[in-house]
Amino acid sequence: MIVLDAGHEAPRxxxxxxxxxxxxxxxxxxxxxxxxxTPPRVY
Incomplete structure (x- = not known):
């Protein structure tokens, strides 16, 4: 198991x-x- 702090890029x-x-x-x-x-809805 590897634990990373907020400063590291976990997905990378x-x-x-x-x-x-x-x-x-x-x-x-x-x-x-x-x-x-989300973009505004167009009705």
Whole structure:
């Protein structure tokens, strides 16, 4: 198991170590945005 702090890129490290058998746990920053805002609906 690898544990990462918020300053590291967990998805990138996961991709780099994808062939190894392990679990990666990464803490995200509190201001991290996971998706964009939804566009306004057009009726």
């Amino acid at each position: 490290i996961t991709w780099l170590l994808r062939d190894l058998r392990m679990e990666i746990l990464g803490r995200m920053r509190s201001d991290r945005v996971l998706r964009r805002s």
